[in-house]
Amino acid sequence: MITLKAFKYRIYPTKQQLIQLNKTFGCVRVVWNHNVEIFNKFDKNKTEQESPLTSTLLRKKYEWMGEVSAAALQQKEIDFKSFKKNYFSKTRKKKIGRPQFKTKDGLQSFRLPNQKFSLSDNKIRLEKIGKVKIVLDREIPNNSKFMIEDLNVSGMIKNHNLAKSISDASFSEFYNILSYKAKWYSKEVVKIDRWFASSKTCSCCGWRNEHLTLSDRTFTCKACGFEIDRDSNASKNILNKALRVINAIRTPSGCQTLAD
Structure with a gap:
C-alpha cells in the first residue's frame, strides 16, 4: 500500500x-x-x-x-x-x-x-x-516511545454525561494520527490495557482509591499522603506501566514500583 x-x-x-x-x-x-x-x-x-x-x-x-x-x-x-x-x-x-x-x-x-x-x-x-x-514543523528526535491508554471510547460515549466531550475530543482519531505519525519516524506507541486503574492508583506507593469519582480532580493517597492532580497521577501510572511492558522499569525517587 x-x-x-x-x-x-x-x-x-x-x-x-x-x-x-x-x-x-x-x-x-x-x-x-x-x-x-x-x-x-x-x-x-x-x-x-x-x-x-x-x-x-x-x-x-x-x-x-x-x-x-x-x-x-x-x-x-x-x-x-x-x-x-x-x-x-x-x-x-x-x-x-x-x-x-x-x-x-x-x-x-x-x-x-x-x-x-x-x-x-x-x-x-x-x-x-x-x-x-x-x-517549519518542529522535529521530535528525543521521544522514541509514546505511552497511552487503550480507552473504551464506544463504552464512554454511552455515558450521557461524557458523550459530547468524548465525541468532541475524538480520541480514536487522535490515536490513529499518533500511530501513523510515529511509524513515519520509527517511533513506538505502547497502549496500556483499558482496565488498568491509572486514575485510582497512587503513582508513588501503589495504594488504590476504589471510591474515586469523576468529580474528584485531586488524588490524595491515604497510605503515604501523596497529593497530585488526578490526570497527572494517571499519566505517571501509564508511564510506569508502559515501561514495565517494554522491560524498562523506571522507579520514581523514594517511591515504590507498582505491582503488575
Whole structure:
C-alpha cells in the first residue's frame, strides 16, 4: 500500500506577495466557476451543450489572468475534470452533489505541481509569487516511545454525561494520527490495557482509591499522603506501566514500583 504524506506550513507573505496570492485565488476561482457554469447547462441526457474553455484560452480571453501561475490554473482545470469523473462514476456507492460556485468568502486555495515550488532556508518558492517565509514543523528526535491508554471510547460515549466531550475530543482519531505519525519516524506507541486503574492508583506507593469519582480532580493517597492532580497521577501510572511492558522499569525517587 502506498502512503502519501501531507505537510502543512504557516506562511508569512509580504504585502506584495499577499496581493499576488489573492490574484491567484481569484483566477483559479474563475476557472472553476467557468466550468461549473458550463456543467450546469447539461441537458436531461447529461450531454454537454458546449465545451468549457481551457485555462489556456481563458488566459488569452482575460489578459489579467496572465499575471498568475499558468500551472495553478491548469491544476484547477484538472480538479474539475476529476470531479466530473467521480460525479458520473457508476461504481461509486454514494453519489456526490452538483458542483457549487466558489466565492470570495469561501476557503481560498490553489494547487501547484511539484516542479513549480521548492523548499529551502525556511522559505517556499511559489511560481509567480516568489520565496515566501514559512514556519517549519518542529522535529521530535528525543521521544522514541509514546505511552497511552487503550480507552473504551464506544463504552464512554454511552455515558450521557461524557458523550459530547468524548465525541468532541475524538480520541480514536487522535490515536490513529499518533500511530501513523510515529511509524513515519520509527517511533513506538505502547497502549496500556483499558482496565488498568491509572486514575485510582497512587503513582508513588501503589495504594488504590476504589471510591474515586469523576468529580474528584485531586488524588490524595491515604497510605503515604501523596497529593497530585488526578490526570497527572494517571499519566505517571501509564508511564510506569508502559515501561514495565517494554522491560524498562523506571522507579520514581523514594517511591515504590507498582505491582503488575
